[in-house]
Amino acid sequence: MRKAERLFQIIQILRRSNRPVTSAQLADELEVARRTVYRDIAHLIGQRVPIEGEAGFGYVLDPQYDMPPLMLTPEEIEAVLLGVQMVAKLGDPAITNAARDVIAKITDTVPDDLLPFIAEPAVGLKPEQVTNSLTFDTRPVRRAIREGRKIDLEYRAADGELSHRIVWPVLLGYADAHCLLIAWCESKQAFRHFRTERILDIEVLEEIIGISRGRLRQQWLHWRETELSRSRSAQG
Structure with missing residues:
Protein backbone atom coordinates (compact mmCIF):
# COMPACT_ATOMS: atom_id res chain seq x y z
CA MET A 1 0.00 0.00 0.00
CA ARG A 2 1.39 3.38 -1.02
CA LYS A 3 1.88 5.99 1.67
CA ALA A 4 -0.85 8.25 0.25
CA GLU A 5 -3.35 5.38 0.33
CA ARG A 6 -2.25 4.45 3.86
CA LEU A 7 -2.73 8.00 5.14
CA PHE A 8 -6.19 8.11 3.60
CA GLN A 9 -7.05 4.75 5.14
CA ILE A 10 -5.98 5.93 8.60
CA ILE A 11 -8.42 8.81 8.32
CA GLN A 12 -11.15 6.41 7.18
CA ILE A 13 -10.55 4.09 10.14
CA LEU A 14 -10.71 6.98 12.59
CA ARG A 15 -13.83 8.39 10.94
CA ARG A 16 -15.82 5.18 11.31
CA SER A 17 -14.91 4.64 14.97
CA ASN A 18 -16.75 6.25 17.88
CA ARG A 19 -13.95 5.53 20.34
CA PRO A 20 -10.16 5.96 20.36
CA VAL A 21 -8.29 3.65 17.97
CA THR A 22 -4.95 2.38 19.21
CA SER A 23 -1.78 2.24 17.16
CA ALA A 24 -1.90 -1.56 17.45
CA GLN A 25 -5.37 -1.64 15.90
CA LEU A 26 -4.27 0.66 13.10
CA ALA A 27 -1.15 -1.37 12.45
CA ASP A 28 -3.13 -4.61 12.37
CA GLU A 29 -5.69 -3.34 9.85
CA LEU A 30 -3.09 -1.64 7.66
CA GLU A 31 -0.68 -4.58 7.96
CA VAL A 32 2.27 -2.36 8.85
CA ALA A 33 4.54 -1.90 11.85
CA ARG A 34 3.41 0.33 14.73
CA ARG A 35 6.35 2.67 14.14
CA THR A 36 4.97 3.25 10.63
CA VAL A 37 1.64 4.20 12.18
CA TYR A 38 3.38 6.67 14.51
CA ARG A 39 5.12 8.32 11.55
CA ASP A 40 1.91 8.47 9.53
CA ILE A 41 -0.06 9.98 12.41
CA ALA A 42 2.67 12.60 12.90
CA HIS A 43 2.57 13.38 9.18
CA LEU A 44 -1.21 13.82 9.20
CA ILE A 45 -1.08 16.08 12.25
CA GLY A 46 1.65 18.07 10.50
CA GLN A 47 -0.76 18.48 7.56
CA ARG A 48 -3.32 19.91 10.00
CA VAL A 49 -5.58 16.90 10.08
CA PRO A 50 -7.29 17.27 13.52
CA ILE A 51 -6.20 14.01 15.16
CA GLU A 52 -5.92 13.89 18.94
CA GLY A 53 -4.42 11.24 21.19
CA GLU A 54 -1.16 9.54 21.89
CA ALA A 55 0.55 6.15 21.88
CA GLY A 56 -0.93 3.82 24.46
CA PHE A 57 -4.23 5.70 24.63
CA GLY A 58 -5.46 5.78 21.07
CA TYR A 59 -6.34 8.34 18.44
CA VAL A 60 -9.55 10.14 17.57
CA LEU A 61 -10.46 12.34 14.63
CA ASP A 62 -12.37 15.57 15.14
CA PRO A 63 -15.92 14.74 13.90
CA GLN A 64 -16.08 18.17 12.25
CA TYR A 65 -13.20 17.28 9.94
CA ASP A 66 -14.33 17.60 6.34
CA MET A 67 -12.77 15.30 3.77
CA PRO A 68 -13.91 14.92 0.14
CA PRO A 69 -16.39 12.00 0.31
CA LEU A 70 -15.33 10.39 -2.98
CA MET A 71 -11.62 10.00 -2.34
CA LEU A 72 -11.98 6.27 -2.84
CA THR A 73 -9.35 3.54 -2.78
CA LEU A 134 -39.82 -8.14 -9.93
CA THR A 135 -43.05 -6.78 -11.33
CA PHE A 136 -43.83 -5.12 -7.98
CA ASP A 137 -42.80 -1.47 -7.75
CA THR A 138 -40.85 -1.22 -4.49
CA ARG A 139 -40.40 2.56 -4.61
CA PRO A 140 -43.59 3.48 -2.67
CA VAL A 141 -42.74 0.94 0.03
CA ARG A 142 -39.19 2.22 0.41
CA ARG A 143 -40.53 5.77 0.64
CA ALA A 144 -43.00 4.72 3.34
CA ILE A 145 -40.20 3.07 5.33
CA ARG A 146 -37.98 6.16 5.12
CA GLU A 147 -40.82 8.51 6.07
CA GLY A 148 -42.31 6.28 8.79
CA ARG A 149 -45.77 6.08 7.18
CA LYS A 150 -48.40 3.37 7.39
CA ILE A 151 -49.34 1.30 4.36
CA ASP A 152 -52.78 0.11 3.30
CA LEU A 153 -52.45 -3.09 1.31
CA GLU A 154 -54.61 -5.81 -0.25
CA TYR A 155 -52.98 -9.21 0.01
CA ARG A 156 -53.60 -12.69 -1.36
CA ALA A 157 -52.27 -15.45 0.93
CA ALA A 158 -50.73 -18.69 -0.33
CA ASP A 159 -54.12 -20.45 0.07
CA GLY A 160 -55.81 -17.79 -2.04
CA GLU A 161 -57.54 -15.97 0.83
CA LEU A 162 -57.83 -12.21 0.27
CA SER A 163 -57.28 -9.75 3.12
CA HIS A 164 -57.10 -6.01 3.64
CA ARG A 165 -54.39 -4.80 6.04
CA ILE A 166 -52.94 -1.67 7.58
CA VAL A 167 -49.27 -2.32 8.24
CA TRP A 168 -46.23 -0.51 9.60
CA PRO A 169 -43.39 -1.25 7.15
CA VAL A 170 -40.01 -2.16 8.64
CA LEU A 171 -37.88 -3.50 5.83
CA LEU A 172 -37.87 -4.90 2.32
CA GLY A 173 -36.00 -8.19 2.43
CA TYR A 174 -34.56 -9.77 -0.69
CA ALA A 175 -33.89 -13.47 -1.22
CA ASP A 176 -32.80 -15.41 -4.29
CA ALA A 177 -36.32 -16.10 -5.42
CA HIS A 178 -38.53 -13.41 -3.92
CA CYS A 179 -38.89 -10.13 -2.08
CA LEU A 180 -40.58 -9.77 1.31
CA LEU A 181 -42.23 -6.78 2.94
CA ILE A 182 -41.57 -7.11 6.67
CA ALA A 183 -44.13 -5.14 8.67
CA TRP A 184 -46.18 -4.89 11.84
CA CYS A 185 -49.77 -5.82 11.02
CA GLU A 186 -52.42 -3.86 12.91
CA SER A 187 -55.12 -6.52 12.46
CA LYS A 188 -52.90 -9.39 13.67
CA GLN A 189 -51.05 -7.27 16.25
CA ALA A 190 -47.83 -9.00 15.23
CA PHE A 191 -45.00 -8.84 12.75
CA ARG A 192 -45.70 -10.49 9.42
CA HIS A 193 -43.78 -11.19 6.20
CA PHE A 194 -45.65 -10.41 2.98
CA ARG A 195 -44.48 -11.80 -0.37
CA THR A 196 -44.52 -8.81 -2.72
CA GLU A 197 -45.81 -10.87 -5.66
CA ARG A 198 -48.95 -11.54 -3.60
CA ILE A 199 -49.64 -7.86 -2.88
CA LEU A 200 -52.54 -6.89 -5.14
CA ASP A 201 -52.82 -3.22 -4.24
CA ILE A 202 -50.93 -0.79 -2.06
CA GLU A 203 -51.37 2.77 -0.81
CA VAL A 204 -48.97 4.79 1.30
CA LEU A 205 -51.06 6.63 3.88
CA GLU A 206 -50.48 10.09 5.28
CA GLU A 207 -50.76 8.68 8.79
CA ILE A 208 -47.43 8.49 10.59
CA ILE A 209 -46.43 5.38 12.57
CA GLY A 210 -46.59 6.12 16.28
CA ILE A 211 -43.01 5.05 17.09
CA SER A 212 -39.65 5.87 15.60
CA ARG A 213 -38.22 3.89 12.72
CA GLY A 214 -35.28 2.76 14.84
CA ARG A 215 -37.46 1.52 17.69
CA LEU A 216 -39.77 -0.35 15.32
CA ARG A 217 -36.78 -2.04 13.74
CA GLN A 218 -35.41 -3.03 17.15
CA GLN A 219 -38.75 -4.56 18.09
CA TRP A 220 -38.75 -6.59 14.88
CA LEU A 221 -35.17 -7.79 15.51
CA HIS A 222 -36.19 -8.89 19.01
CA TRP A 223 -39.24 -10.68 17.61
CA ARG A 224 -37.13 -12.40 14.95
CA GLU A 225 -34.59 -13.59 17.53
CA THR A 226 -37.41 -14.93 19.71
CA GLU A 227 -38.92 -16.81 16.76
CA LEU A 228 -35.53 -18.28 15.84
CA SER A 229 -34.98 -19.43 19.41
CA ARG A 230 -38.38 -21.12 19.47
CA SER A 231 -37.62 -22.82 16.19
CA ARG A 232 -34.27 -24.12 17.43
CA SER A 233 -35.87 -25.37 20.65
CA ALA A 234 -38.58 -27.19 18.72
CA GLN A 235 -36.00 -28.87 16.50
CA GLY A 236 -33.90 -29.87 19.53
Whole structure:
Protein backbone atom coordinates (compact mmCIF):
# COMPACT_ATOMS: atom_id res chain seq x y z
CA MET A 1 0.00 0.00 0.00
CA ARG A 2 1.39 3.38 -1.02
CA LYS A 3 1.88 5.99 1.67
CA ALA A 4 -0.85 8.25 0.25
CA GLU A 5 -3.35 5.38 0.33
CA ARG A 6 -2.25 4.45 3.86
CA LEU A 7 -2.73 8.00 5.14
CA PHE A 8 -6.19 8.11 3.60
CA GLN A 9 -7.05 4.75 5.14
CA ILE A 10 -5.98 5.93 8.60
CA ILE A 11 -8.42 8.81 8.32
CA GLN A 12 -11.15 6.41 7.18
CA ILE A 13 -10.55 4.09 10.14
CA LEU A 14 -10.71 6.98 12.59
CA ARG A 15 -13.83 8.39 10.94
CA ARG A 16 -15.82 5.18 11.31
CA SER A 17 -14.91 4.64 14.97
CA ASN A 18 -16.75 6.25 17.88
CA ARG A 19 -13.95 5.53 20.34
CA PRO A 20 -10.16 5.96 20.36
CA VAL A 21 -8.29 3.65 17.97
CA THR A 22 -4.95 2.38 19.21
CA SER A 23 -1.78 2.24 17.16
CA ALA A 24 -1.90 -1.56 17.45
CA GLN A 25 -5.37 -1.64 15.90
CA LEU A 26 -4.27 0.66 13.10
CA ALA A 27 -1.15 -1.37 12.45
CA ASP A 28 -3.13 -4.61 12.37
CA GLU A 29 -5.69 -3.34 9.85
CA LEU A 30 -3.09 -1.64 7.66
CA GLU A 31 -0.68 -4.58 7.96
CA VAL A 32 2.27 -2.36 8.85
CA ALA A 33 4.54 -1.90 11.85
CA ARG A 34 3.41 0.33 14.73
CA ARG A 35 6.35 2.67 14.14
CA THR A 36 4.97 3.25 10.63
CA VAL A 37 1.64 4.20 12.18
CA TYR A 38 3.38 6.67 14.51
CA ARG A 39 5.12 8.32 11.55
CA ASP A 40 1.91 8.47 9.53
CA ILE A 41 -0.06 9.98 12.41
CA ALA A 42 2.67 12.60 12.90
CA HIS A 43 2.57 13.38 9.18
CA LEU A 44 -1.21 13.82 9.20
CA ILE A 45 -1.08 16.08 12.25
CA GLY A 46 1.65 18.07 10.50
CA GLN A 47 -0.76 18.48 7.56
CA ARG A 48 -3.32 19.91 10.00
CA VAL A 49 -5.58 16.90 10.08
CA PRO A 50 -7.29 17.27 13.52
CA ILE A 51 -6.20 14.01 15.16
CA GLU A 52 -5.92 13.89 18.94
CA GLY A 53 -4.42 11.24 21.19
CA GLU A 54 -1.16 9.54 21.89
CA ALA A 55 0.55 6.15 21.88
CA GLY A 56 -0.93 3.82 24.46
CA PHE A 57 -4.23 5.70 24.63
CA GLY A 58 -5.46 5.78 21.07
CA TYR A 59 -6.34 8.34 18.44
CA VAL A 60 -9.55 10.14 17.57
CA LEU A 61 -10.46 12.34 14.63
CA ASP A 62 -12.37 15.57 15.14
CA PRO A 63 -15.92 14.74 13.90
CA GLN A 64 -16.08 18.17 12.25
CA TYR A 65 -13.20 17.28 9.94
CA ASP A 66 -14.33 17.60 6.34
CA MET A 67 -12.77 15.30 3.77
CA PRO A 68 -13.91 14.92 0.14
CA PRO A 69 -16.39 12.00 0.31
CA LEU A 70 -15.33 10.39 -2.98
CA MET A 71 -11.62 10.00 -2.34
CA LEU A 72 -11.98 6.27 -2.84
CA THR A 73 -9.35 3.54 -2.78
CA PRO A 74 -9.25 0.85 -5.51
CA GLU A 75 -10.58 -1.67 -2.96
CA GLU A 76 -13.57 0.57 -2.14
CA ILE A 77 -14.35 1.06 -5.83
CA GLU A 78 -14.25 -2.68 -6.45
CA ALA A 79 -16.46 -3.29 -3.41
CA VAL A 80 -19.06 -0.89 -4.85
CA LEU A 81 -18.88 -2.54 -8.28
CA LEU A 82 -19.34 -5.97 -6.74
CA GLY A 83 -22.31 -4.64 -4.78
CA VAL A 84 -23.90 -3.33 -7.99
CA GLN A 85 -23.58 -6.78 -9.56
CA MET A 86 -25.20 -8.35 -6.51
CA VAL A 87 -28.03 -5.82 -6.57
CA ALA A 88 -28.69 -6.56 -10.24
CA LYS A 89 -29.27 -10.24 -9.36
CA LEU A 90 -32.17 -9.23 -7.09
CA GLY A 91 -34.25 -8.39 -10.13
CA ASP A 92 -35.56 -5.09 -8.73
CA PRO A 93 -35.33 -2.59 -11.61
CA ALA A 94 -35.61 0.52 -9.42
CA ILE A 95 -32.80 -0.56 -7.09
CA THR A 96 -30.64 -1.75 -10.01
CA ASN A 97 -30.96 1.58 -11.81
CA ALA A 98 -30.12 3.46 -8.61
CA ALA A 99 -26.99 1.33 -8.17
CA ARG A 100 -25.92 2.03 -11.75
CA ASP A 101 -26.45 5.74 -11.16
CA VAL A 102 -24.02 5.51 -8.22
CA ILE A 103 -21.36 4.04 -10.52
CA ALA A 104 -21.96 6.81 -13.06
CA LYS A 105 -21.53 9.46 -10.36
CA ILE A 106 -18.34 7.82 -9.10
CA THR A 107 -16.99 7.62 -12.65
CA ASP A 108 -17.61 11.34 -13.17
CA THR A 109 -15.96 12.27 -9.87
CA VAL A 110 -12.87 10.12 -9.23
CA PRO A 111 -9.43 11.08 -10.56
CA ASP A 112 -8.36 9.66 -13.94
CA ASP A 113 -5.88 7.25 -12.35
CA LEU A 114 -8.77 5.41 -10.66
CA LEU A 115 -10.89 4.97 -13.80
CA PRO A 116 -9.18 1.70 -14.82
CA PHE A 117 -10.40 0.13 -11.59
CA ILE A 118 -13.96 0.89 -12.69
CA ALA A 119 -13.48 -0.23 -16.30
CA GLU A 120 -11.58 -3.40 -15.43
CA PRO A 121 -12.20 -4.39 -11.79
CA ALA A 122 -10.33 -7.29 -10.21
CA VAL A 123 -13.57 -8.77 -8.82
CA GLY A 124 -16.79 -10.03 -10.34
CA LEU A 125 -19.70 -12.41 -10.00
CA LYS A 126 -20.42 -15.38 -12.20
CA PRO A 127 -22.57 -14.13 -15.10
CA GLU A 128 -26.08 -15.43 -14.63
CA GLN A 129 -29.39 -14.55 -16.16
CA VAL A 130 -31.74 -12.82 -13.72
CA THR A 131 -34.77 -15.08 -13.42
CA ASN A 132 -36.64 -13.34 -10.61
CA SER A 133 -37.31 -9.93 -12.15
CA LEU A 134 -39.82 -8.14 -9.93
CA THR A 135 -43.05 -6.78 -11.33
CA PHE A 136 -43.83 -5.12 -7.98
CA ASP A 137 -42.80 -1.47 -7.75
CA THR A 138 -40.85 -1.22 -4.49
CA ARG A 139 -40.40 2.56 -4.61
CA PRO A 140 -43.59 3.48 -2.67
CA VAL A 141 -42.74 0.94 0.03
CA ARG A 142 -39.19 2.22 0.41
CA ARG A 143 -40.53 5.77 0.64
CA ALA A 144 -43.00 4.72 3.34
CA ILE A 145 -40.20 3.07 5.33
CA ARG A 146 -37.98 6.16 5.12
CA GLU A 147 -40.82 8.51 6.07
CA GLY A 148 -42.31 6.28 8.79
CA ARG A 149 -45.77 6.08 7.18
CA LYS A 150 -48.40 3.37 7.39
CA ILE A 151 -49.34 1.30 4.36
CA ASP A 152 -52.78 0.11 3.30
CA LEU A 153 -52.45 -3.09 1.31
CA GLU A 154 -54.61 -5.81 -0.25
CA TYR A 155 -52.98 -9.21 0.01
CA ARG A 156 -53.60 -12.69 -1.36
CA ALA A 157 -52.27 -15.45 0.93
CA ALA A 158 -50.73 -18.69 -0.33
CA ASP A 159 -54.12 -20.45 0.07
CA GLY A 160 -55.81 -17.79 -2.04
CA GLU A 161 -57.54 -15.97 0.83
CA LEU A 162 -57.83 -12.21 0.27
CA SER A 163 -57.28 -9.75 3.12
CA HIS A 164 -57.10 -6.01 3.64
CA ARG A 165 -54.39 -4.80 6.04
CA ILE A 166 -52.94 -1.67 7.58
CA VAL A 167 -49.27 -2.32 8.24
CA TRP A 168 -46.23 -0.51 9.60
CA PRO A 169 -43.39 -1.25 7.15
CA VAL A 170 -40.01 -2.16 8.64
CA LEU A 171 -37.88 -3.50 5.83
CA LEU A 172 -37.87 -4.90 2.32
CA GLY A 173 -36.00 -8.19 2.43
CA TYR A 174 -34.56 -9.77 -0.69
CA ALA A 175 -33.89 -13.47 -1.22
CA ASP A 176 -32.80 -15.41 -4.29
CA ALA A 177 -36.32 -16.10 -5.42
CA HIS A 178 -38.53 -13.41 -3.92
CA CYS A 179 -38.89 -10.13 -2.08
CA LEU A 180 -40.58 -9.77 1.31
CA LEU A 181 -42.23 -6.78 2.94
CA ILE A 182 -41.57 -7.11 6.67
CA ALA A 183 -44.13 -5.14 8.67
CA TRP A 184 -46.18 -4.89 11.84
CA CYS A 185 -49.77 -5.82 11.02
CA GLU A 186 -52.42 -3.86 12.91
CA SER A 187 -55.12 -6.52 12.46
CA LYS A 188 -52.90 -9.39 13.67
CA GLN A 189 -51.05 -7.27 16.25
CA ALA A 190 -47.83 -9.00 15.23
CA PHE A 191 -45.00 -8.84 12.75
CA ARG A 192 -45.70 -10.49 9.42
CA HIS A 193 -43.78 -11.19 6.20
CA PHE A 194 -45.65 -10.41 2.98
CA ARG A 195 -44.48 -11.80 -0.37
CA THR A 196 -44.52 -8.81 -2.72
CA GLU A 197 -45.81 -10.87 -5.66
CA ARG A 198 -48.95 -11.54 -3.60
CA ILE A 199 -49.64 -7.86 -2.88
CA LEU A 200 -52.54 -6.89 -5.14
CA ASP A 201 -52.82 -3.22 -4.24
CA ILE A 202 -50.93 -0.79 -2.06
CA GLU A 203 -51.37 2.77 -0.81
CA VAL A 204 -48.97 4.79 1.30
CA LEU A 205 -51.06 6.63 3.88
CA GLU A 206 -50.48 10.09 5.28
CA GLU A 207 -50.76 8.68 8.79
CA ILE A 208 -47.43 8.49 10.59
CA ILE A 209 -46.43 5.38 12.57
CA GLY A 210 -46.59 6.12 16.28
CA ILE A 211 -43.01 5.05 17.09
CA SER A 212 -39.65 5.87 15.60
CA ARG A 213 -38.22 3.89 12.72
CA GLY A 214 -35.28 2.76 14.84
CA ARG A 215 -37.46 1.52 17.69
CA LEU A 216 -39.77 -0.35 15.32
CA ARG A 217 -36.78 -2.04 13.74
CA GLN A 218 -35.41 -3.03 17.15
CA GLN A 219 -38.75 -4.56 18.09
CA TRP A 220 -38.75 -6.59 14.88
CA LEU A 221 -35.17 -7.79 15.51
CA HIS A 222 -36.19 -8.89 19.01
CA TRP A 223 -39.24 -10.68 17.61
CA ARG A 224 -37.13 -12.40 14.95
CA GLU A 225 -34.59 -13.59 17.53
CA THR A 226 -37.41 -14.93 19.71
CA GLU A 227 -38.92 -16.81 16.76
CA LEU A 228 -35.53 -18.28 15.84
CA SER A 229 -34.98 -19.43 19.41
CA ARG A 230 -38.38 -21.12 19.47
CA SER A 231 -37.62 -22.82 16.19
CA ARG A 232 -34.27 -24.12 17.43
CA SER A 233 -35.87 -25.37 20.65
CA ALA A 234 -38.58 -27.19 18.72
CA GLN A 235 -36.00 -28.87 16.50
CA GLY A 236 -33.90 -29.87 19.53
